[in-house]
Amino acid sequence: MRPIMRTSSVTGPGVADRRPVGFGSPAPEVVAERSEVGITTGPPTLDDDAMARLVPQRSKRGHKGSFGKLLVIAGSLDYAGAALLVCRAAGRAGAGLVTLAVPESLQPLFAAKVVEATTMAMPEDDVEEVDPEPALAKVLDHDHDALVIGPGLRPSLATAELLRLLLTGGEESADAWPEGLPPRSADGTPVVLDAEALRTLAAADAWWTRVGRPCVLTPHSGEFARLRAGSGHDPGEDGDLNGDDDARARAAASAAAEWGQVVVLKGARTVIAAPAGELAVAPFENPAMASGGTGDVLSGTIGALLAQGLAPFDAAKLGVYLHGLAGDAVRERVGDAGLLAGDLPDALPIGRRRLARIAERQRGGRRLGFGARDDADAAGADPGSMRHRAGGDDRDPVDGGEPGPADDADGARQARSGGSGTADASSGRRGRRTR
Numbered sequence: 121m122r123p124i125m126r127t128s129s130v131t132g133p134g135v136a137d138r139r140p141v142g143f144g145s146p147a148p149e150v151v152a153e154r155s156e157v158g159i160t161t162g163p164p165t166l167d168d169d170a171m172a173r174l175v176p177q178r179s180k181r182g183h184k185g186s187f188g189k190l191l192v193i194a195g196s197l198d199y200a201g202a203a204l205l206v207c208r209a210a211g212r213a214g215a216g217l218v219t220l221a222v223p224e225s226l227q228p229l230f231a232a233k234v235v236e237a238t239t240m241a242m243p244e245d246d247v248e249e250v251d252p253e254p255a256l257a258k259v260l261d262h263d264h265d266a267l268v269i270g271p272g273l274r275p276s277l278a279t280a281e282l283l284r285l286l287l288t289g290g291e292e293s294a295d296a297w298p299e300g301l302p303p304r305s306a307d308g309t310p311v312v313l314d315a316e317a318l319r320t321l322a323a324a325d326a327w328w329t330r331v332g333r334p335c336v337l338t339p340h341s342g343e344f345a346r347l348r349a350g351s352g353h354d355p356g357e358d359g360d361l362n363g364d365d366d367a368r369a370r371a372a373a374s375a376a377a378e379w380g381q382v383v384v385l386k387g388a389r390t391v392i393a394a395p396a397g398e399l400a401v402a403p404f405e406n407p408a409m410a411s412g413g414t415g416d417v418l419s420g421t422i423g424a425l426l427a428q429g430l431a432p433f434d435a436a437k438l439g440v441y442l443h444g445l446a447g448d449a450v451r452e453r454v455g456d457a458g459l460l461a462g463d464l465p466d467a468l469p470i471g472r473r474r475l476a477r478i479a480e481r482q483r484g485g486r487r488l489g490f491g492a493r494d495d496a497d498a499a500g501a502d503p504g505s506m507r508h509r510a511g512g513d514d515r516d517p518v519d520g521g522e523p524g525p526a527d528d529a530d531g532a533r534q535a536r537s538g539g540s541g542t543a544d545a546s547s548g549r550r551g552r553r554t555r
Contacts, residue, residue, distance in 0.1 A: 163369055163391075163399035166441050172478035174438040176214065176428045187216035188427030191264035192237075192420070193282075194271040195222050195230060197248060202272025202315070202416045203230065205461055207237040209420030210268070212465040213442065214472065215427050221259060223248050248274060252281040259286065266310050266426035270317030271416040280320045287311070288330045310334045310426045310435075314419040318343045322350040328379040334432050335381040336422055338415065344371070344385055351378060365389055365401070373399050382432045384422070386415060390440050394433040404444035408451040413461025418443045421468060445471035 164170075179186060190210050195203025203220055210218045217238075222230050224241035225248055231239045240262060243254035269286065273279050311333050313321070318339050321327045328351075339347060341362050345355035348371070359367030372385040376393035385391040388405040422439035430438065446467035450459050 162366070163401050165401050165403050166437060167403070168475060168478055169482070171438055171441045172475040172482060174430065174434050175472060175475045175479050176425070176430065177479075178214075182216075184216035187214055188266065188424060188429065189217040189219070189264045190215045190420075190423050190427040191219050191221060191240075191259065191262055191267050192423070193221045193242075193259070193267065193269045193286075194273060194416075195220065195226070196272055196274035197226060197229070198274070199272030200226075200229065200233065201413060201461075204233055205413050205416040205465070206268055206271050206420035206423070207234055208462075208465045209417040209468065210424040210427075211236050212468040213421040213424035213439070214469070215424035218424075219262065219264065221255075221262075223250050245278070249276060249278045250282055252278055252285055255282050256285045264309065264427070265429075266312070266423050268312045268314070268419050268423035270313055270315040271419055273316035275316055275319065279316065280323075283317055283320050284324070286333075287327075287335075288332055308333060310336070310432055312336045312338060312419050312423045312426065314338045314415060315343075318347060322346040324350070328381065331381070336384060336426070336432050336436050337379070337381055338384045338386060338419055338422065340386045340415065344375070344383075348375065351375075361385070362387060369393075369399060369401065373397065382436050384418075384436050384440060386418070390444070392433070392436045392440055398433060400437050402440045402444050404448060406444070406447045406451055407456045408454065408459035409447045411459050411461055414443075414447070414459075414464060417446075417461055417464045417468075420465075442468050442471045442475075445474070 176187075192203060192206050192210070194206050203222065207218050207220050218236065219238045219240050220230055220234060221240040221242050223244050225244060227239050227241040240258070242258055243251045245251040267286070269283060313335055314337075318337060321337075322343070337347075344361060345358070348355045348358060358371040361368055361371060368385055368387070368389070368391050372383050372391040372393040376383040376395050377397065380395045382395070383391075383393045385393070390402040390404070392400045392402070418439060421443050422435050425435035425439050426432065443464070446464045447459065449467045449470065450463045454463075
């Protein structure tokens, strides 16, 4: 019996148009159909290649002062953990020096908890209440490249006044953020604003007309709604800021343009918006990250990148991306529940290492694939590293030879495909010994 030959020329009702498979442009009618159903390009989604270009390079001759000094104004007796998470994340994100500024009555508590960070006592006029003007003088006298303000701070008039002085350099009373006046000259050091700092701004009239520093605001949807209401907008008109990606992008872009600052609207598919209209969306949708303190880790990560010299929009994008990579790595180990904010900082440098390797290939003009290696690489490679590459496992051993948390996703994929490349290579070596 002769085989039945099927061709792509068959047409008619209910029969799909079969076109040759390839990489050509879609037919005009396909483009029109996509437009009719509302498929649009939207803001760019962050990815490895784009984020690798933002990773700060580390000089081999650098020292701790070379890689950024971050000052963190955070924490209280009830929310000590927030400050500790910010400091740990900042160190893990590459900051050379991290200092935690707290009211002087709390310094012994925090000094006993932090290990790598140092502490600075801010003058008080009551227990746990900072004295704004002397505290401002001490902050300005401290050498730092960036600030994080807000996580875990105690709500008070003194806290609000210190924030106003830091952002504006003004001398008016605490309730005066007058609209229409030019901002006073602050020192220009960039600052991440989160938590209590955002709540303070939401209660201040026209605060954005007086701020003299570049800022990155990191609200979740509730904090964002309060900020919008304080700016004279009806938050309901922004739409669903939890489930509607288009509404989230529009609202974040509008707020960034009005406030003249970078806005990071946290949540699934976090939106990063810049005052000039740039917009980016993170690809991460991770229910495991819905856990107290994860936002504090993000604030510390972005603050560390600002201290290392990145511009606010770039620091926000890379910080969000590293934070998301860390969350996905932990989720691979624990599932979609049970992630703790304290799990994230240790995964941050693993994600950064991954992006740094991509950046090295980009700078060297080398593409990922199966091309020939440089002669210098081949001559300098030891047998162990060659076996490592032959096994298809591009991971470094962490914690005594075990894969780090950011490598778990690769391990899971290898397991589903029938085992890891490293195990195959080991089997091959055992086979050679028995022959």
